[in-house]
Amino acid sequence: MPVSPDLAEDLATAVSSLYEQAELALIEKVTRALAEGLDSPLWAELKLAALGNLRAAVDEVLAALQADASGAIGQAVADAYERGQQAAVVELGALATGTAAAAAEALPTAAAVDRLASALVGETEATHSRILRSTLDVYRRVIAEATSAPLLGATTRRQTAQRALARFAVRGITGFVDNSGRAWNLTSYVEMATRSALGRAAVQAHTDRLGAAGIELVIVSDAPEECPRCKPWEGKILRRDGASGAGTVEVEHATEDERMVSVRVAGSLPEARSKGLMHPNCRHNVSIYLPGLTKPAGPKKARSRATYEQSQKQRYLERQVRAWKRKAAAGMDDAARRSANAKVRAYQGRIRELTAATGLPRKSHREQLTRSR
Ligand SMILES: [Zn+2]
Known part of the structure; x- marks a missing residue:
């Protein structure tokens, strides 16, 4: 069986969904902390005094994330490597040559898997200090914006805070830049890094196995x-x-x-x-x-498959679904949450139409931002 990166890219969900859940949890924590006591005249002072509480809550989310993600990464890399090897074994087995026998021999893979996994753990954990900093920054920025005009009443302050939070939610936690200088949202960045590492692992495993068989x-x-x-x-x-x-x-x-x-x-x-x-x-x-x-x-x-542009359109709609789910998480009241959720459903409807019209596989995990997984 030939190898291609997409042999293993789907395994990235196990890792990126942990980051999605953490991102959503942080947006909710910031929103809840800011919404509390918003009508008090001492709101800004109280909020700034409580910054330490938010920092402790963020640290807790990050500690759990670190433990869960390193386990998920180890598993995903091992699975990706195994898929790549199996692809080579199948391909070698179909040959009417002596190479099939060589392919059946087990190769020691633990070292290769460990090396690939620890590189990816390093890459994802490097985001954690930025997650902390950027979450605290957003909290402080919303307080500053909501108190910028001296004569703002409580109602206006609520609206200003909600607007600032909504802007944050659309982007999510940001500031992750790849090698080519492109800026990413946290979850998208981790997904991109994980997909590419898993694709590489599968291709590498295939190549290693062919090498062992003398191809x-x-x-x-x-x-x-x-x-x-x-x-x-x-x-x-x-x-x-x-x-x-x-x-x-x-x-x-x-x-x-x-x-x-x-x-x-x-x-x-x-x-x-x-x-x-x-x-x-x-x-x-x-x-x-x-x-x-x-x-x-x-x-x-050309298979009866959608064009590259159509698959890019699907990626765009998936990003909108995620953005509106983050906006729902940053809603300070039911009305804000309801209207954001309506947008989520509208974009999901457009994805259903697109996949029905083009035969593109629907990648529900790419739209999801739930804590149930
Ligand atoms: Zn290509």
Whole structure:
């Protein structure tokens, strides 16, 4: 079975949902703390004096998150690695060569899994200090805005606080910047980092297993809706490992002893991956290339699958669902919560229409922000 990052990306939900729950819990804690005593003339003083209570509550959420997330990450990485290995075992098993036997042998994987998992734990835990800082900042900013005009009455103060909270809720906890400089919301950032780490783990496991079976060449699929970054690699044969750069290699025929064949290679798999192939959401896959046997598959016919734009539209609608769920969590009263929840349902309706019209799979977990999971 060929490998592609999407073999394991769905496992990221187990991790990102923990962050969603924490984000939602923090928005609710800030909102509840600010709403309490809002009509008192001493509100601002009382709130600033209670900053320590909020900090303790945030620390508690983060401590629980740290424990849960490191366990979930360890499990998800181990599962992703296992899927990648199984994909290779299936692919090797289908070959009428001696490589199948080699593939069946167990490889020691604990070290590889530990290394990949601890890198991801480090990456996600690095967000925690920023979560604390940005939650306390929002709390202080709402107090400052709600008391900025000296003559604001209690009603106006309530409206101002609600408006400031709603702005915060739309964005959620923010300020996470990836390598390319793009800014993310907390949950989206963790999901992106986790999906890409799990995709890498599956691809790596597949490659490791092929290496153990003595497979030296792989071929990249020709995807119906290619991503621009991967176009140069489409249908190309790559060295599984080793030197970069295109060239012609003389290799032994896969089944005929002592017969050599020339194969044109476009580079190495690590080289192609470093240039973007097998990026998150990549539509391409990589499979075994057997010299003299594997025929390039030719361009795949576009499946009755939605276009790239339609899948991006679905991602957009999912982000709206999440944003309005955060807004509901930041509602100071029933009316605010009700109208935010109505928006949630409206966007969910649009996703249902889109998935029904295009056949795109509905990814309910991407819309969810509940604490029930
Ligand atoms: Zn791609």
